[in-house]
Amino acid sequence: MQGILPINRSKVPMDIAAGVTLAALGIPEVMGYTSIAGMPVITGLYTILIPIAVFAVIGSSRHLVVGADSATAAIMAAGLAGMATTASAEYVALAGMLALIVSGILILARVIRLGFIADFLSRSVLIGFLTGVGIQVAMGQVGSMLGIPSQTGGTIQKFIETLGDFASRNQTTILVSAGVAVVIFGAKAINPKIPGALIAVIGAIWASWYFDLQADGVAVLGSVPGGLPSIAFPSVTWSQFTELLGTAGAIFIVIVAQSAATSRAYAAKFEEDFDENLDLIGLGLANASAGMTGTFVVNGSPTKTQMVTGAGGRTQIASLTTAVIVAAVLLWFTKPLQYMPEAVLATVVFIIGVELVDFAGMKRIWATRKPEFMIAAVTAVVVVVVGVEQAIVLAIALSAIDHLRYSYHPKDAVLTRTEDGRLTSVPIDTQAQLLAGLVVYRFSASLYYANATHFNEEVLALVDGADPRVQWLVVDGVSISDIDFSAGATVVQVRNELDERGVRLVIANVSDTVRRQLDTYGLTEVNGEDAYFETVEDAVNAFSIHDTPA
Numbered sequence: 343m344q345g346i347l348p349i350n351r352s353k354v355p356m357d358i359a360a361g362v363t364l365a366a367l368g369i370p371e372v373m374g375y376t377s378i379a380g381m382p383v384i385t386g387l388y389t390i391l392i393p394i395a396v397f398a399v400i401g402s403s404r405h406l407v408v409g410a411d412s413a414t415a416a417i418m419a420a421g422l423a424g425m426a427t428t429a430s431a432e433y434v435a436l437a438g439m440l441a442l443i444v445s446g447i448l449i450l451a452r453v454i455r456l457g458f459i460a461d462f463l464s465r466s467v468l469i470g471f472l473t474g475v476g477i478q479v480a481m482g483q484v485g486s487m488l489g490i491p492s493q494t495g496g497t498i499q500k501f502i503e504t505l506g507d508f509a510s511r512n513q514t515t516i517l518v519s520a521g522v523a524v525v526i527f528g529a530k531a532i533n534p535k536i537p538g539a540l541i542a543v544i545g546a547i548w549a550s551w552y553f554d555l556q557a558d559g560v561a562v563l564g565s566v567p568g569g570l571p572s573i574a575f576p577s578v579t580w581s582q583f584t585e586l587l588g589t590a591g592a593i594f595i596v597i598v599a600q601s602a603a604t605s606r607a608y609a610a611k612f613e614e615d616f617d618e619n620l621d622l623i624g625l626g627l628a629n630a631s632a633g634m635t636g637t638f639v640v641n642g643s644p645t646k647t648q649m650v651t652g653a654g655g656r657t658q659i660a661s662l663t664t665a666v667i668v669a670a671v672l673l674w675f676t677k678p679l680q681y682m683p684e685a686v687l688a689t690v691v692f693i694i695g696v697e698l699v700d701f702a703g704m705k706r707i708w709a710t711r712k713p714e715f716m717i718a719a720v721t722a723v724v725v726v727v728v729g730v731e732q733a734i735v736l737a738i739a740l741s742a743i744d745h746l747r748y749s750y751h752p753k754d755a756v757l758t759r760t761e762d763g764r765l766t767s768v769p770i771d772t773q774a775q776l777l778a779g780l781v782v783y784r785f786s787a788s789l790y791y792a793n794a795t796h797f798n799e800e801v802l803a804l805v806d807g808a809d810p811r812v813q814w815l816v817v818d819g820v821s822i823s824d825i826d827f828s829a830g831a832t833v834v835q836v837r838n839e840l841d842e843r844g845v846r847l848v849i850a851n852v853s854d855t856v857r858r859q860l861d862t863y864g865l866t867e868v869n870g871e872d873a874y875f876e877t878v879e880d881a882v883n884a885f886s887i888h889d890t891p892a
Contacts, residue, residue: 361663
């Protein structure tokens, strides 16, 4: 109940109003996500019925809204492709079991503290990933928006075949799609709080019924079952269960990364606390409830969270209000959905896909860090061309490689003084000496087997041929948080090579942990206790008072 309590009675009306707004904007959205997921339309409503309420009661975030999400829906669809016919009873059972597996992984992650895995998806990778998902989702809706029969194959192949079959387009369907887009964008231009998607959906349903658009070749949803979802354990075979594990792992990473990032952002915005571990339990049980009620995986949604916050909602009372409204729709208002043109949902999803394409974010990455832009761009391309699961694995691998590249070859420096006497860092190749005969070398990463040779080479390059001759070389270890066994042996080797050159190795600014590691690796024994200083300035002062440094 951390997301609900304490209740500020004066704010409850705003929370309820925000919940109504979320229902108005979210219902068309989650129905649209079913076309991405390959699920029956009604299951979209199920995602913001029990799962949204479960997280509202159990989770700690006062703002995070849980429901169907485009990214996880796309991953699910890719993982279930070929396992069963979309929207069939078998497909729904597989989707339910997938949600239960994800639930189990989320709860296990809380128990054994696996949440850190999500940290391997950097912000730049997420931007690239969601951009790729947006492109993939938008391209996949073009056929339904034009009234062209569904094509087969991957995203690119389907899109090309759809354009190649342009002659079979349906003019009335195109008019419906255009009308929906105009209403959504027009409402947003007037006031973002106007539920343009809901207005478009209601208007299209009325027009379809009144003008009998189906007679003009417009595809409609047809009969939609009403009532609340039944509770049942999904039935799948053992081989199907094992085949779902990889997809569940990919979904888990996205859920944790996206949900945690959203919760952190809004907790910081409103200066509130939240418990990431409790949120893992809330997300896990929300997915368990999804799997048991015939729907698909749910995620902490940035878009829905913003809908509520923008409407003035400040607690999970808003989510509970939405759940009540969705229950009312399921009980009494599903019959009109049979007249809804499929092009309506396709257009809603197309717009969602376009909005996921983060041009501004990609531009910022390009302007500030081009290697990360390449990772984001490759991730986006792989999502579109190959698939979302493969893109996640590749994104994590590329992120790790990019990090290793910087730690393998860190931007080290030597220290000198400014005109006003402050210490400042300058590039290694300047070979600057802080005092005549004294070099202060700052290594800018932890020392491990991959960068130990780099450390060795830079130290010796600073000493060999230096003018004046180097007498002391001080290693500023302020950025060194760990030294592994291989690097420890290298440090001892470097000390011995410096000793042969008549140069004393001095260590400054290292943590107690790193000092103990150097003791263990034998450096202190050969170098002496007096070779350690708490600060660089202490080392400089010690050098200055030695008439003949060793």
